[in-house]
Amino acid sequence: MNQISLRNVLPILLGLSLLVLSMPRASAVTVAEVKSPSGITAYLAEDHTTPVVAISFSFAGGTALDPVDKQGLSTLGAGLLDEGAGDLDSFAFQSALDDQAITLHASADRDAIQGQLVTTTATLADGTRLLRLALNQPRFDPDALERVRREVLVNLAAESEVPGHLASRRLFTDLFGDHPYAREEAGTPETVAVLTRADVQAWARTRLARDRLLIGVAGDITAQALAGVLDEIFAGLPTTSPVAATLPQATVSSAPRIDRVVRDLTQTTIYIGAPGIARGDPDWYAATVADYIFGSGSFSSRLMNEVREKRGLAYTVRSQLAPFDYGPVMIVSAGTRANASEQSLAVIRDEWAKMVNQGPTAKEIEGAKEYLTGAWPLRFTSTESIAGLLVQIQHDHLGLDYFERRNQLINAVTLDDVHRVAQRLYKPDELTVVIVGRAPTAGAADVAPLRMPPMRKREPE
Amino acid sequence: MPMSLRNLTVLVGSVLCLLTGPVAGQQTGTPFTGPVFGAESFTLANGLTVVAIPNHRAPVVSHMVWYKIGAADEQPGKSGLAHFLEHLMFKGTARYPAGKLTDIVARNGGDQNAFTSYDYTAYFENTAVAHLPLMMDIEADRMRNLKLDAPAVNTEREVIIEERRMRVDSVPAAVLGERLSPSLWMTNHYGIPVIGWEAEMRGLSREDALAFYRAHYAAHNAIVVVAGDITAAQLKPLAEKYYGAIPKTGDPAPRVRSTYLPRRADVRVVMTHERVEQPEWSRLYIAPSYNVGDRVDVHGLEVFAEILGGGSTTKLYRTLVVDQKLAAEASASYEPDAISYGTFSVLLTPNPGVPVDKLEAAYDMALESILRDGISDADVARAKSRMIARLAYAKDSPMKAAYEVGSSLAAGLTLDDIENWPAAIATVTADQVRAAAHKLVATASTGTGILLPQPQAQGAGAAP
Numbered sequence: 071m072n073q074i075s076l077r078n079v080l081p082i083l084l085g086l087s088l089l090v091l092s093m094p095r096a097s098a099v100t101v102a103e104v105k106s107p108s109g110i111t112a113y114l115a116e117d118h119t120t121p122v123v124a125i126s127f128s129f130a131g132g133t134a135l136d137p138v139d140k141q142g143l144s145t146l147g148a149g150l151l152d153e154g155a156g157d158l159d160s161f162a163f164q165s166a167l168d169d170q171a172i173t174l175h176a177s178a179d180r181d182a183i184q185g186q187l188v189t190t191t192a193t194l195a196d197g198t199r200l201l202r203l204a205l206n207q208p209r210f211d212p213d214a215l216e217r218v219r220r221e222v223l224v225n226l227a228a229e230s231e232v233p234g235h236l237a238s239r240r241l242f243t244d245l246f247g248d249h250p251y252a253r254e255e256a257g258t259p260e261t262v263a264v265l266t267r268a269d270v271q272a273w274a275r276t277r278l279a280r281d282r283l284l285i286g287v288a289g290d291i292t293a294q295a296l297a298g299v300l301d302e303i304f305a306g307l308p309t310t311s312p313v314a315a316t317l318p319q320a321t322v323s324s325a326p327r328i329d330r331v332v333r334d335l336t337q338t339t340i341y342i343g344a345p346g347i348a349r350g351d352p353d354w355y356a357a358t359v360a361d362y363i364f365g366s367g368s369f370s371s372r373l374m375n376e377v378r379e380k381r382g383l384a385y386t387v388r389s390q391l392a393p394f395d396y397g398p399v400m401i402v403s404a405g406t407r408a409n410a411s412e413q414s415l416a417v418i419r420d421e422w423a424k425m426v427n428q429g430p431t432a433k434e435i436e437g438a439k440e441y442l443t444g445a446w447p448l449r450f451t452s453t454e455s456i457a458g459l460l461v462q463i464q465h466d467h468l469g470l471d472y473f474e475r476r477n478q479l480i481n482a483v484t485l486d487d488v489h490r491v492a493q494r495l496y497k498p499d500e501l502t503v504v505i506v507g508r509a510p511t512a513g514a515a516d517v518a519p520l521r522m523p524p525m526r527k528r529e530p531e
Numbered sequence: 532m533p534m535s536l537r538n539l540t541v542l543v544g545s546v547l548c549l550l551t552g553p554v555a556g557q558q559t560g561t562p563f564t565g566p567v568f569g570a571e572s573f574t575l576a577n578g579l580t581v582v583a584i585p586n587h588r589a590p591v592v593s594h595m596v597w598y599k600i601g602a603a604d605e606q607p608g609k610s611g612l613a614h615f616l617e618h619l620m621f622k623g624t625a626r627y628p629a630g631k632l633t634d635i636v637a638r639n640g641g642d643q644n645a646f647t648s649y650d651y652t653a654y655f656e657n658t659a660v661a662h663l664p665l666m667m668d669i670e671a672d673r674m675r676n677l678k679l680d681a682p683a684v685n686t687e688r689e690v691i692i693e694e695r696r697m698r699v700d701s702v703p704a705a706v707l708g709e710r711l712s713p714s715l716w717m718t719n720h721y722g723i724p725v726i727g728w729e730a731e732m733r734g735l736s737r738e739d740a741l742a743f744y745r746a747h748y749a750a751h752n753a754i755v756v757v758a759g760d761i762t763a764a765q766l767k768p769l770a771e772k773y774y775g776a777i778p779k780t781g782d783p784a785p786r787v788r789s790t791y792l793p794r795r796a797d798v799r800v801v802m803t804h805e806r807v808e809q810p811e812w813s814r815l816y817i818a819p820s821y822n823v824g825d826r827v828d829v830h831g832l833e834v835f836a837e838i839l840g841g842g843s844t845t846k847l848y849r850t851l852v853v854d855q856k857l858a859a860e861a862s863a864s865y866e867p868d869a870i871s872y873g874t875f876s877v878l879l880t881p882n883p884g885v886p887v888d889k890l891e892a893a894y895d896m897a898l899e900s901i902l903r904d905g906i907s908d909a910d911v912a913r914a915k916s917r918m919i920a921r922l923a924y925a926k927d928s929p930m931k932a933a934y935e936v937g938s939s940l941a942a943g944l945t946l947d948d949i950e951n952w953p954a955a956i957a958t959v960t961a962d963q964v965r966a967a968a969h970k971l972v973a974t975a976s977t978g979t980g981i982l983l984p985q986p987q988a989q990g991a992g993a994a995p
Contacts, residue, residue, distance in 0.1 A: 098589060119588040120927050161853075165844045169913065171920035190923045217852065217859075220882050224859035227809035228880070233701050333806065337696035368642075369621070369633040379630075382689030385697055405697045407689075437638050444640015448657050450589045451759075452928035 099450050101460065101470045104293045106300035112285035113460040113470065114296055117453070121191040123289040124457035125201065125303070128184040128465065130282035131315035134250035134396075139264075142257015144178035146215075146222060146265055147273040151176045151185070153214040155203035160214045163200065172197045174204065180251055181395045183277060184461070188454050191290045194299070202303045205278055210270050222262050234403070236331050237341040237506045241401070244329055244502045245343045249320040251397055279311035280304065286460025289453040320397030322346070324500040331506040338411035338507030339403070342418065344500050346391050346398035347491070349466045355479045356487035357391060357495060362438040363430045363488075364421065364496070365389025365402055370437065372421050377404060383414045400495065408508050415503065425496035429489040443477040566950035567925050568932050571763035575770060577779035578751025582936060582946070583766045584758035586929040592759030593933040594666045595655040596674070597941040599754070599786060600747040602727075603649040603720035603871065609739060611727015614647040615691055616740045620654065621645075622683050624676040627669055629683060639665060649721055650786075650870045651941035657930055660760045667773035670755075674748055675777055677741075684737040692733070695726045703804040704811060707982045714798040715815055715978030718791065719871060750777045751784075754940050758933035786943060788871045790823050792976065799979045803986070810887050811982045812879045814894075816975040818865065820873035822943045829867045830959045831967025832875060836865035837914040838906060838964070839898075840877060845914075846905065847877070850897045857882060857890045868942035875971060887981055902968055911961040919953045 099115045106112075136143040152167070152174050154160040167174055170193045176185030189197030229235045239254070246252035256262070283304065287296055322345040347357045365373035365388050377387040387404035402422075406414035430438075450456055450473075463472045572582040602613045623629040636643045641658035656666040699705045709724055716722030727735075755774060757766055819828050840847040840863025847861040860880035867873040881890045925932060939949050948955075 117588060119586075122924060122927050161844055161849075164842070168842050168844055168917055169920070171917060171923060188924070192923075213853075217856075220856075221859045223883060224809055224880055227883075228811075230808050231703075231806040336700045337693065339701075367637065370637045378690055380686070382686035383693070385690055385694035405693065405701075407693055407696060437634065440638040441640055444638070444659060444662075445642060446640070447589050447591050447659055448640070448642060451591055451657075451930060454927075 098447070099456060099473050101473060102293060103470060104287075104296050104300065106297045106305065108301050108305040110280070110283075110285070110300040110304045112287050112296065112300055113464055114291070114293055115286075115288040115456050115460060116292060117288060117456075118290050120453065121290050122453045123187075123189055123191060123194055123197075123291045124287070124454040125187040125197075125299075126184070126286045126454070126457040126461045127186070127304075128182045128284045128461045129278055129315075130182055130284075130395075130465075131277060131313070132178045132180050132182045133255040134180045134253065134317055135277070135313065135315070136250075136253065136257075138250075138253065139261060140257075140269060141254050141261040142222065143265055143269055143273055144183055144277070145256040146218060146262065147270045147277070148176040148178045148183055148185070149218050149222065150210055150214060150270060151204040151208050151274075153218060154209040154211050155200075156207045156209075158203065159209065159211060160217075163203075166196065166200055170196055172200065174200055176204070178255070180255060182465075186454060186457065194291070198299050198302055202306070205303065206306045208274055210267050210274075212267060215267055215270065219262060219265070222256060223259055226256060226259055226262065231333075233333070233335060233337070233339040233405075233506045236333070237339045237403070237504045240329055240331055240506075241341045241343045241502065241504045244327060244504065245323050245399055246320050246397060247323060249397060250317055251320055251394060275308070276311050276313045279308045281310045282315045283307070284461050284464045286457045286462075286464065288456035288460065317396045320394075322397050322399055323502055324497070326499055326501055328503045328505065330509065331504065332509045333506055335507050336408055337405050338408050338414075338505060339405050340411065340415055340418070340506075341504045342402040343399050343502045343504075344495075344497065346393060346400040347495060348398045349393040353487065353491040353494070354393075356483045356491040358442065359435055359438045359480070359483050360425065360430060360488050360492050360495065361389055361391050361400070362442060363434045364425055366391075367438065367441065370441065372424070373402070373404075373418065376417050376421055377406075377414055381413075381417065383407070383410050383417065387414075387418070411505060411507055412510070415505070419498055419501070422496055422501065423498040425492045426498070429492050430485075432485050435483070435485055435488055439480055439483065442480050446477055567922050567952060568936055568950060569926070570932075570936055570946060570950065572946050573763065573767060573770075575750065575775050577775065577777050578749075578781065578783050579770075579774050579777070580754040580783070580940070581766065581770045581774070582754065582756045582940070583761060583763040584756065584929065584932045584936060585760075585762050586758060586926060586932065587760050589929075590660050590760050591658065591929070592660045592663050592757050592761055593655060593657045593930045594663060594670070595653055595756045595758075595933050595937045596670045597754040597756065597937045598652045598748060599650075599752050599941055600743075601648050601650045601652055602723070602725040603788065604747070605720070605723075605743075608731055609735065609743075610723045611691065611695075611725075611732040612735055612739055612743050613652055614725055614727065615688070615732070615735050616743050617645045617647045617652050617654075618687050618691055619679055619684060619740050620673055620677060622677070622679055622687070624672050624678055626672055626676070628678075632669060632673075636666070636669070641666060647725055648938075649725060650868075650943070651938065653937060653941070655933070663757065663761070664769055664773065667755075667769055671773040671777060674750065674753065674774075677744055677748075679737050679741060681737055684740065688732065688735065691726070692729060695729060695732065698726060699724070703802070703807045704982055706804070707800060707802045707980050710802060711798070711800040711813075711815070711978045711980040714800060715817065715976060717793050719789070721869075721871060721874075749780045750774065751779065751781045754937060756933045756937040756940075758929035758936070760929075786822075786870050790871065792817065792872075795974060795976050797977045797979070799981070801981045801983065803983045805985050807982055807984045810881050810984065811980075812881065812887050812890060812894075813980045814877045815978045815980075816875040816971055817977075818867070818873040818875040818971055818975060820867045820869040820871065821948065822870050823872050827963055828967040828970060829873070830955055831963040831965075832865050832873075832971060833867065833956065834911060834914050834918070834959050834964045835906075835968045835971075836863050836875065837918055838910050839863040839901065841914065841917070846901055847879075847894070847897065851879065851890070851893055855893055857885050857893050868939055868944065870943050875975070887983065891979070891981075898972065902965070902972060906961060906965050906968070908961045911959070911964050915956050915959060918956055922953055 173188040384406040389402045570584045639662040641656045643656040645654040713722040851858040
């Protein structure tokens, strides 16, 4: 009942694994590389202020590696890892976790299979054992498989008509065409229905291999203790996998396009996609600054100001850089009332063009840098978030000292850098637009923002 | 996988139940002895309550201002006003005008936002501790000096209506909830949506907002919570300097709401929706809260919710999902943090092909069986142990701690209630759990919500 309405919305790009590592001022966190006796390495941020340990891990190669007729395989497989392992069936395994308040979960996104163990120091030994079992000896009992399959199917059905999902799925199809990134991360009802136990067993054998493994650990554990823990959990995994973890580079669509998904909704959902910038690009930090100014800077962004604050056209409007490994994109999303969708789209397009025509000002750039650097320490406020960041910086090859260097990288961005990257990124004639909402009606001109048309029906249509 | 999916349905906004965590270093299963958060509180001369929750892992703080005023305090016909005012609070003051307010916070590396519930309205800034004085200055200033001009109010009204379209109109389950709640709660304001009825939102004026603001935004009606790299001793002079300057305009008073409920009834709302493919079933029970009813029952129900539906090893999931294979999801939760009544709720998602009425009958049977002889002493001991073990993580994140403590205080709990919660839970007996559960099921008005696809809905959702 205490339903809460947040003033600002949570990120709505479902299914995007974005790690907009927006970072700022030197953190107080020191990172070390730990190597176990058997050669497993991890980044460790040791911190004994709370008796909590988080172990994050990631295996390169995610849902985009799932065969087209087995879409959903990684999602199902990851979902089954905590459903019984070794001599513990699902109930025994879940009980072992819940009774000690140990959290263990795994999931898959387009680029990786990832997971996290969060435990207290007191329960670390049990947590370690359970994670070892989950990765090395998952049971995939038929009962559990069928149960989780039903859960996936029910979730697919539940989200099938959610406007943001409809928009996101269509946008990925439009942007990526035949590339595996266009596939459904959790599968389709048809593909999920035919996945077998043998499929999932083969998935675990081939995809959970050490040659694609990254580990980040934070919290109340020493390097010496961690070395033993690493071996216990990960040393038994196959050294290499017969399945390549790489994908062909995607050609992100840059042909202008408007794609409508017609639904009788009072609010129109607009998603706009375009080619983005790779995480390793030298201009990444300049792009981060530009994106903040454009639309990721919450109440400070141009999009928020123009669309919401000045015109009241939307509750949410934002942009994101989504640096997928094999096809980075940028995405704008907005929800706007049905009869103002053309107006909202026009305002967004206008702002897109202005990023090129009237590039960010020195003052805007200064403001962006102040936020991005000032808010960096906020990333280091929970053990689990630090562990996750440690995996990310390895994935992005940023180095042990990145937490310290990151704000310098932001501060080094110049006005010229931002203008250069804006010219390169913001191409208003290359936008893929997906509109989920009512079909446009002839002559239905948009009304001024402050005068509303007759009320829409409140009852479900 | 389950995890993420299952946990999704668990209560938003319940404080103690949400706790993923606190405390340091105790063995699992051992009764939790120390305070959960280690919070300290003091009161300023003007009546403002201030709470410090030290956590020195990072040089940051979460600064939150909780007003003991929410949607359930709105006058008839003014639904949505508390939330509308929350938005308008970002329109600024003479010193921190609109735009500048958000700009200053952002330029100091702060994340800020606000949210509204039935019983409270809260504003927060997460920021480096060095900028805490600035954030306090901003919040203290807008506690009394808000300025609103008519065009900004009119534009923002469109924004909240758009928010309503996103949160309610676009979400069939939320549309159903808006039909169910008024039937269940009748005259109690918990039946009216926090966001407001659209027609009433359109009528909310600048004057309405300012009147609500002047009546309720004051030092004696607010709680400031600061969690992070600070101690109470460090916080006190800052609080005196910034918030202490606000004049005293009243005294903190207990919040009293009508506890009137009409005669017990079980109401049911069935809704078919063209954009629904997956049916859902939910049942709400009007329950005691920390402020209404017997505290023994409250703790008993907290344990009962854990036994019944607190995870994939608990009774509903075992019965309906694992054994009978009728449901894909089954969870129960209890929200006792409320000025008026609390809510106990059960959420079930039928498996493909399972009729909802069959699932409902199975739930009723399972519940009956559990109430008859299904709650053992061992069940209770295990549930309590789990609930307490989770507190081991409460101190890990200052943001989470500030939210947990602030929302509980704003819902009428005391700091002692919060800090000593594990001790209270530890004393709950199996008899108390059974008694509380029986009383709930035997006496509570219930609301059952059923969301269904349209019959023969091929290509559900395709519009003309």
